[in-house]
Amino acid sequence: MMEALLPLFVVIPLGFAFITAVAGRYIPQFHRIAIPLVFLFLAGLSAWMMANIRENILLYMVGGWEPVNGIPIGIHLSADGLSVLLLVIINTLAFFSAFYSYAYIEQYTSGQYFYALFCLMVAGMNGVAVTGDIFNLYVFLEIAAIASYALVAFGTKKEELEASFKYQVLGGLGSLFILFGIGVLYWATGTLNMADMHKLLGSAPASPGIVFAGVLLLAGFGIKSAMVPFHSWLPDAHSSAPSPISAMLSGVLIKAIGIYCLFRFFFNLFAVSVQFAYGITTLGVISMLVGGFLAINQWDTKRLLAYSSISQMGYVVMSTGIGMILLCRGGDMKIAALAIFGGVYHLVNHAFFKGLLFLNAGALEYRLQTRDLLKMGGLAHAMPVTSATSLVASMAISGIPPFNGFFSKLIIIIAAVRAGFYGLAILAVIVSIITLAYYLKFQRYAFYGKPSESGLPEKDVPFSMKGTMILLALCCLLLSVLVFPSLRNLFLMPAVHALMNMTL
Amino acid sequence: MVLFVMCFLLFLVGLYGVLTRRNLIKIIIALSIMEYSLNLFFILIGYVKGGEIPILKKAGTVPAVVVDPLPQAMILTAIVIGLATTALLLAIAIRLYRKYKTFDVSGINALKG
Numbered sequence: 001m002m003e004a005l006l007p008l009f010v011v012i013p014l015g016f017a018f019i020t021a022v023a024g025r026y027i028p029q030f031h032r033i034a035i036p037l038v039f040l041f042l043a044g045l046s047a048w049m050m051a052n053i054r055e056n057i058l059l060y061m062v063g064g065w066e067p068v069n070g071i072p073i074g075i076h077l078s079a080d081g082l083s084v085l086l087l088v089i090i091n092t093l094a095f096f097s098a099f100y101s102y103a104y105i106e107q108y109t110s111g112q113y114f115y116a117l118f119c120l121m122v123a124g125m126n127g128v129a130v131t132g133d134i135f136n137l138y139v140f141l142e143i144a145a146i147a148s149y150a151l152v153a154f155g156t157k158k159e160e161l162e163a164s165f166k167y168q169v170l171g172g173l174g175s176l177f178i179l180f181g182i183g184v185l186y187w188a189t190g191t192l193n194m195a196d197m198h199k200l201l202g203s204a205p206a207s208p209g210i211v212f213a214g215v216l217l218l219a220g221f222g223i224k225s226a227m228v229p230f231h232s233w234l235p236d237a238h239s240s241a242p243s244p245i246s247a248m249l250s251g252v253l254i255k256a257i258g259i260y261c262l263f264r265f266f267f268n269l270f271a272v273s274v275q276f277a278y279g280i281t282t283l284g285v286i287s288m289l290v291g292g293f294l295a296i297n298q299w300d301t302k303r304l305l306a307y308s309s310i311s312q313m314g315y316v317v318m319s320t321g322i323g324m325i326l327l328c329r330g331g332d333m334k335i336a337a338l339a340i341f342g343g344v345y346h347l348v349n350h351a352f353f354k355g356l357l358f359l360n361a362g363a364l365e366y367r368l369q370t371r372d373l374l375k376m377g378g379l380a381h382a383m384p385v386t387s388a389t390s391l392v393a394s395m396a397i398s399g400i401p402p403f404n405g406f407f408s409k410l411i412i413i414i415a416a417v418r419a420g421f422y423g424l425a426i427l428a429v430i431v432s433i434i435t436l437a438y439y440l441k442f443q444r445y446a447f448y449g450k451p452s453e454s455g456l457p458e459k460d461v462p463f464s465m466k467g468t469m470i471l472l473a474l475c476c477l478l479l480s481v482l483v484f485p486s487l488r489n490l491f492l493m494p495a496v497h498a499l500m501n502m503t504l
Numbered sequence: 505m506v507l508f509v510m511c512f513l514l515f516l517v518g519l520y521g522v523l524t525r526r527n528l529i530k531i532i533i534a535l536s537i538m539e540y541s542l543n544l545f546f547i548l549i550g551y552v553k554g555g556e557i558p559i560l561k562k563a564g565t566v567p568a569v570v571v572d573p574l575p576q577a578m579i580l581t582a583i584v585i586g587l588a589t590t591a592l593l594l595a596i597a598i599r600l601y602r603k604y605k606t607f608d609v610s611g612i613n614a615l616k617g
Contacts, residue, residue: 135578142585146592153596158603159614165596166615169531172589173522176538179582180515183542186575187549236615 002049003058006077009046009087009126010140012038017119024112031115032102039095039122046087053084055494059132072193078132081494085344086129086260089351093251094122096468097244100359103462104244104366114154114242121147121248125256134182134269135192141178141224141257145171148253152241163233163240170233174223178261181216184209185269194269202271214276217265218283225258227283227317228290231310235294238309239302239371243362246302250309251355255347259316267324267499274328281321285424288314292434296441300371301361304442305354311431312350312397318428319343319412320499322419327500331419339415341488341496346408348492349479353396353405356472360390363465364446367457373442378451383460387447389469394443396476398436404479411483507548514541528597528607532590539586543579550575 016038024031058079065074079087098118105111124144131137149171153164186192188209189200201210219230226234234254238246266276291311298304323339326332363386364379365371380387396403399410409432416425460466482488518541521534550572558570597607604612 135581139581139585142589146585146588149589149592149596153599156599161596161600161603162612162614165528165593165600165612168589168593168596169522169535172535172593173519173538175589176535176542179542180545183546183549183575186578192574240615 002052002056003060003077003079005045005049006058006060006079006130007062009042009091009130010123012042013119013123013126017116017123020112020119021116024115031112032105035115035119036095036098036102038119039091039098042126043088043091043095046084046091049079050084050088050491053079053081053494055081055497072191072196075136076132076193076195077130078195079130080498081496082260082263082344082498083129085348085492085495086256087126089348090122090125090129090252090256093248093351093355094118096355096359096472097248100247100362100465100468101242101244102464104242104362104465107366108154108242114151117147117151117154118245118248120144121151121253125252128256128261132194133192134185134194134197137261138175138179138182141261142175144253144257145175145224148237148241148245148249151245152237152249154242154245155240159236160240163236167233167237170223170230174220174230177216177220177223181213181220184213184216188213194264197269201269204271206271206273210270214266214270214273218262218276218279221258221262221265222283225254225262225313225317226287226310227258227313228287228310231287231291234310235303235306238306238358239300243302243358243365246305246362247355247358250306250358251351254309254313255351259313259347262317263320263499272324272328274325277321277324277328281318281325281424284314284317284319284321285427286314287311288318288431289427292431292438295438296434298438299373301364301373301442301446302358302371304373304438305357305361308357308397308435308438309350309354311435312346312354315409315412315428315431316343316347316350318424319346319415322416322421322424323499326419333500335415335418337496337500338411339419340499341492342408342411342415344492344495344499345482346405346412348482349396349404349408349476352472352475352479353393353403356389356393356469356476357397359465359469359472360386360393363461363469366461366465368454373445375452375454376446377449378447378456380447382456382458383447385460385466385469389473390447391443392473392476394439398439399432400436402480403476404482405476407480407483508545511541511545511548514538514544517541526609528600528609528612531609532593532597535593536586536590539582543583546575546579546582 020031060077062075121144124140127140149168153160189197191197223230238249287310291307295304295307319339320343323336326336396405399406413425413428518534518538525531552571555569555571556567558573
């Protein structure tokens with residue numbers, strides 16, 4: 001019954017992308033009201049699925065093409081705990097960003113195209129989450145990526161066009177590596193279906209062809225998820241996009257088409273190998289350190305947040321990589337599960353607090369028309385809601401109790417210690433302190449201290465922006481309850497088990 | 505095997521172009537070269553020596569050896585995606601030219617860090 005809902009996650013946003021582009025021209029306000037409602041519906045649907053999925057795997061055969069002699073012939077959509085968790089994050093954040101855009105989009109002309117591209121991007125990301133076919137995954141990934149290239153350039157100012165071009169060239173390079181990897185995999189196995197490919201690859205030792213495909217895919221998804229040393233496009237693209245889109249790009253897109261695909265391929269398709277596990281962990285550690293150190297020096301609010309995304313994604317990849325190393329070595333499965341749980345939990349948390357921080361930066365830009373921290377100051381009284389919510393998000397991301405970021409970082413550090421990676425645990429603590437430092441800098445220069453010469457804005461931002469920020473700040477507080485065992489087992493452990501079982 | 509090696513060389517030529525050229529249009533051309541090399545690679549995967557087209561000509565006569573049609577179907581999709589990316593890249597390049605009056609990467613440097 002639930003599997004019949006899977007195509008809806010692609011069909012509804014895809015359909016509305018084209019409806020909005022046309023109807024938005026003739027019916028005023030159509031896109032501003034309809035699209036948030038669409039995403040609210042999808043978010044509710046995915047939340048209901050998450051509460052009911054447990055350890056099941058949903059399978060939907062597009063067009064009713066049943067397997068012949070056990071060989072799948074059509075395209076399959078499949079969802080397990082991890083896919084459904086990702087669907088919830090994508091659609092919830094999409095709802096918040098779309099609702100926030102209600103007021104924010106007034107700064108731009110042709111709002112209907114903004115919403116149309118937004119829907120296309122969400123359709124692509126939902127498709128990546130539910131697909132069970134690797135070529136289909138590439139197609140959805142490109143839909144999401146191309147829509148995001150266009151959205152980064154939406155303002156058509158000098159910097160935005162330049163950022164979009166850079167993003168497109170590097171993103172295109174990443175896509176081509178991924179396509180090459182998929183081609184090599186098809187050559188080696190003769191199938192595109194993920195479950196079928198896992199049967200062929202999961203037990204046998206890796207041949208040189210498979211290792212080559214693995215390297216290509218690691219590079220491709222490394223570019224997509226902006227792991228250092230492939231990160232140079234991210235600060236430009238994420239800081240130049242309109243703020244609700246920055247929230248989507250940093251909060252969801254790099255996870256959906258980068259990190260999620262990386263985990264999917266290296267846990268569920270290939271037999272886990274020690275070499276790749278160490279490679280992935282190293283990428284994570286370098287990203288965590290370099291992203292953190294580069295963020296300190298930024299004076300542009302959104303660039304600071306973008307570098308911080310690289311650093312926080314480093315935590316997620318490092319923790320999951322530690323889990324992968326333990327799985328390969330045949331270490332304690334409980335510690336491996338704890339490490340992967342820490343990664344997945346931090347991924348969920350990061351979507352919410354980084355989304356909120358980008359919306360805060362958008363609110364500052366909306367009122368002050370600048371992103372330069374040195375031109376701000378003393379805004380705590382002039383913009384109380386923006387100030388309070390950004391303080392919540394800053395504390396959550398720097399790991400201060402009782403916010404969600406504290407618990408996920410704590411679990412990551414405990415897992416690293418219990419797995420015997422003491423050095424990595426110390427590095428995680430140090431980067432956490434650095435994170436606190438640059439968020440204190442953000443708070444100090446934007447909201448406290450002396451007001452700048454340009455004067456203070458007279459009032460806070462409009463209702464739709466305020467409401468979204470308050471709801472997201474509440475999410476940052478509420479998500480910390482996921483650390484309790486009963487809720488954890490219901491919502492997050494299916495995702496962890498989906499990665500651990502190594503089946504699809 | 506020689507064909508596969510040459511195909512991979514073409515991929516590397518494109519990669520070299522993307523990394524070293526300083527003209528926006530040349531970067532776009534280099535990306536297209538990479539894409540074409542992958543199209544060629546997929547067609548080579550599906551090729552079977554002496555294979556026929558995988559279409560039933562008359563009822564009941566199935567060709568003994570056929571080429572693999574799946575990579576061909578995939579590459580049709582990939583060509584369409586490539587068209588979309590190239591069109592968008594060119595559109596952005598034209599807008600950039602209007603703003604900066606140059607296609608040279610070193611002249612386009614509003615962003616730094």
